[in-house]
Amino acid sequence: MRDVVQQPRAEELVNIRALNKWYGDFHALCDVELDVVAGETVAICGRSGSGKSTLIRCIAGLEEFQTGELVVHGIALSPQSSLNHRKVSGVGMVFQNFNLFPHMTVMENLTIGPVEVARVSRSEARARAMHQLERLQMGAFADRYPSTLSGGQQQRAAIARSLCLNPRLMLFDEPTSALDPELRSEVRTTINALARDGMTMIIVTHEIELARDVSSRIVWMDDGAVGRTEAGAPPTYSGNGRGGGGLGGA
Amino acid sequence: METLGKVAALPAAVGTQPHKRPRPRVIRSLQTQVRRVLFDTPLNAVVTVLTATAIAIVGFYVVRWAFLDSAWVASSPAGCAKAQGACWAVIVKNWQGILFGNYPAEQRWRPEVMLGVFGAALVFTIAVNVRNFRLTLGVWLVSLVVFVLLMRGGVFGLQTIESDRWGGIPITIFVFLCSVTLGFPLAIVLAVARTGRLVSARTISVFLIEVLRPVPLIAVLFCTDLLLPMALPNALDPGKLGRVIICMGVFYACYQAEVIRAGLQAIPHGQIEASRALGLGPLQIIRLVTLPQALRLTVPATVNLLVVALKDTSLIVTVGLFDFAATATAAFSGNEWRPFSNEVYIVVALVYLLMTLTLTWLGHSLERRLAKNA
Structure with missing residues (x-):
């Protein structure tokens, strides 16, 4: 497929340095650092309120951040600007509620x-x-x-x-959270297929099977900061849309 | 876990296909149906009997006055005096004046043709059910142009008749259509400005809406009619009819803008975020995503305002234009038909009822069609 050609591993699509964001006085993102290179599938996991959705929304340009460096697809987004979504291009965003x-x-x-x-x-x-x-x-x-x-x-x-x-980069904000468990596997299969095609993706989820199943790397967030990172499974095909969770139980 | 598993497995364990069949049809006799709807409880029965009695009593007097004892043909009011009931002769004798006012008698075919044009536009609107919005809008705009050409004349060898001689039902429909045509786009601009992020545009919108809305329309009409000619150079003065249309259009826009704003604010923020993520610009988001949804949501409230705007056209008589209500009043005032004002007003009310019912019916069918999508 022309639009999802496997990119050389070296190309970086997202660079985040010391990113900070406050909602009012609440420090929602605290010195976040993250790099995503082309072809990678990064899952961001963590509890509700840990800042993972905020982070992905910052990358999409939908949220204002206060300090730090955020480069998406070669374009540096400006701190203190609510118009970053106009700068971001080549990035697709999928929402929890479909929209x-x-x-x-x-x-x-x-x-x-x-x-x-x-x-x-x-x-x-x-x-x-x-x-x-x-x-x-x-x-x-x-x-x-x-x-x-x-x-x-x-x-x-x-x-x-x-x-x-x-898009060169797909962002998923809790793509399966609004779905009944039996419907999650269709979406999971879709995301898995995209990963196999070499699409670069960042997936925010607290569905751990989804993270383990599709991601090459899992980033854990806690209280607004990036905690440990673990290697996920290499992209695998988890079945014909029914089974799902190939490595989920491991 | 064990029990859960068993429960989940139950339907399969039964092993038979569910026996699906059509819902049984219950055929009720008329008698049973009437009993079910009107007499199912003692309270319902009492209410039914009381209401039916009231309707019968009122209906008897109405029918006797309007039909049994009424006079339809009389060359003069004296002919009506013998009749106990309504004197419809006042309508029969004066209908042209009631419908078309002071328009020169030998040229009355022009407003008559105009009513036909409006009627045709309405039939077209109903036929396509506003499915093709641009075409429907175009048909109505053409009908307005035809109105000005035909009523004013001065082209195609038609005798020129200035707008101060126009009157009656064509004026009512024309002023209504023009003020809405002018007011609706303005309302969209005002609503978008008020909900948008441009502070100056928002300030102007809030100022205009909050200053005009609390003032009675009749006062706004007077002010526009008196002040606009003074404020504008003569060349720019649109004439009395133009001033009235601008005034009613802006006034309507202030109310309609608030309705549209309510619709815009009801759109979930996720719709805007999804549009931004697709790369749509602010005007594209309004034009393609939020405004179409807001307008669909506000069809009932909009129909409400349209009905008000239609009835408000009867206020233009205060600045000297003769709308339908005014020409109807003129048909009996200052002459010997004066005793029969009730009959004239009843007909006026019925005509307004017919027009507003048409509007609400169009609104309902639009709602039903939109409900099928989305």
Whole structure:
């Protein structure tokens, strides 16, 4: 696949140095350091309130941070700026609650980015969207509205929506937390497939099977700081969408 | 764990397919249905009997007055005097004045054609059910242009008739449509400015809305009519009808803006974040994501305001324009039909009812259609 060519290991997509963020007086991120190189799948784990979602939202440019250095895809984001999301490009973000646009069909959800941002033609955008949908086994749902889909299908549509902009880096903020356990495996399989294709990903999760299953590295966060790091499993294929958690129980 | 496992395994252990079948149809006789709906409890039965009695009594007098004892044809009010009930002759004799006001009698075919044009636009709107919004909007804009050309004349060999001779139902519909056409886009701008991050735009929006809303429309109309000609050079003065339309449009926009703002604020923040993550700019987010959702959410409140705006057109008589209510009043005031004002007002009320019901019906069908998506 052209858009997920395996990059040389050396290329760094995210560099974070001494990142600090406060919500009011609450020190949410405390001297965070993290580097992510192309092709890596990094899982960020930790308790609720440990700052892992805040960190990934900073990387996406959706949160303001106060001090530190944050370089995403070669572009340095500015501290004290709420407009960082305008600088970030080539980064896809997947949310816990999918955040599909409810007034648009799945196809419209997928083409809006390419048409309005990347300025590709509508037919090209549709072709690209169909390609991504079929890749995620969602081709049959192109003309459905999000409210008629199951949670797992909605999340896969949201992943496809991000992929349509050919991102170099995918960010996942608790992608399975809003799903019933039986639906999590579809999303997990999708993420796993992306990892095998060489997509660089940062996944915030407290689902430890997901982290162990797909990530090449697990970063633990506690109380706003990065704690220990452990090596995860190499990307493996965990089955045909039913089993999931290949190495999860280990 | 052991028991949990057994419970989970139960349905499979039964081993038979569930026997799915159509829901049994219950056919109830009319009698049973009436009993179920109107007489199922003693309280319901009492309320039903009392309501039915009241309706019967009122209905009897209404029917007797309006139909049994009424006079439909009379060349003069004296002919009506013999009748015990309503004198519909006042309508039959004066209907052209009621509908079209002072428009020159030999040119009345022009407002008549205009009503036909508006009717056709309405039929078109209903037929496409606003499915093609741009086309529907275009049809109505064309109808407004046709209105000005046809009513004013001066083109295609038509005699020029200045707007101070226009009157009646076409004026009511025209002022309503123009003020909404002007006011709705303005309302969107005001609502977006008020919810946006640009402080200066927000200040202007808040100022305009909070200053205009508390003032009665009738006072705003007077002020616009008197002050605008003084404030503007003559060349820019849009004329009385133009001033009234601007005034009603801006006034409507202030209310509509608050409705749209409520809709915008009801959109979950995640929608904006997802748009930002896709790289959409602030105006794209409003145009493509938040505004379409906000407008869908606020259809009921918008219909509410449209009904108010339609009825508010009857205030333009205060600055000297003859809307439908005014021309209807003129049909009996200052002449010998004066005793029969009730009949005229009843017809006026029915016509307004018909117009507002059309609006609410359109609103409901739009809501139903939108509910199928999203």
